[in-house]
Amino acid sequence: MKLFSKPKSDEEKLIDGCIAGKRDMQRLLYDLYSKKMMAVCLRYAPTTFEAEDIMQDAFVKVFNNLQTFKRDCPVEFWIRRIMINTALKHLRSKQLLTVSHESEEVANLSADDVNLSGYSLDELLSMIQSLAPRYRMVFNLYAIEGYNHKEIGEMLGISEGTSKSQYSRARVILQNMLLRQEENIKEHVISN
The missing domain is CATH 1.10.10.10 (Winged helix-like DNA-binding domain superfamily/Winged helix DNA-binding domain)
Incomplete structure (x- = not known):
């Protein structure tokens, strides 16, 4: 029996709501981070259209994998990492990430x-x-x-x-x- 339990932070409540499939919480998470994450995607994508595609794909991954999020860092960092990995994967699939091995x-x-x-x-x-x-x-x-x-x-x-x-x-x-x-x-x- 817990005599004193630490109250959940707003971020924890938001994550729990998203994991529970609450659409309003999922929308809130998207609204909170979509502008920042679009800026991340724009830095990697050659066009705005591709950046939007990358961001949407990445948010699908976020929502599908949120239950695996370890709460030892802010969720924004975790989401940013997914955005970056999704952008790199997208560019590899389009063969836009051909890296030359320069001297x-x-x-x-x-x-x-x-x-x-x-x-x-x-x-x-x-x-x-x-x-x-x-x-x-x-x-x-x-x-x-x-x-x-x-x-x-x-x-x-x-x-x-x-x-x-x-x-x-x-x-x-x-x-x-x-x-x-x-x-x-x-x-x-x-x-x-």
Whole structure:
């Protein structure tokens, strides 16, 4: 007999409701996380349409597997992981995640840091989406999701060195895009 039981958190109640098949709770979970998860999917998918497909597939997996969720971390992290894995699987199935095994020389490339404060999230997202899929995946997994190169290598089936070189190359490409955009803005201001 429990004399004192810890009251359930709102997240626990939400998860329990979803597991019990309560549609209102499932809708609430979707509404709480769909915008954030769409942003995750957009970083990986080449188009908005594909990002929407990935997100829908991933939410189906979330609801089908919610009973296996171990409550030792926030549910948002668990959902994000499913989104990422679903995106990677989708890109593999479309053969958009063909990873080249570049030499590690590229890892030594460097570029000066660029000030990102003048750019909107949409502009930055557009630049990231314009990267080749192999660079976009590694950049997203490392710079945004926080995986290390060893984990990325295991996820993508590449070496740790290849992950490092592709991340470095993605950074250089993005920084060059930002520098070109800054030059275009300066030229436009000077010509007016």
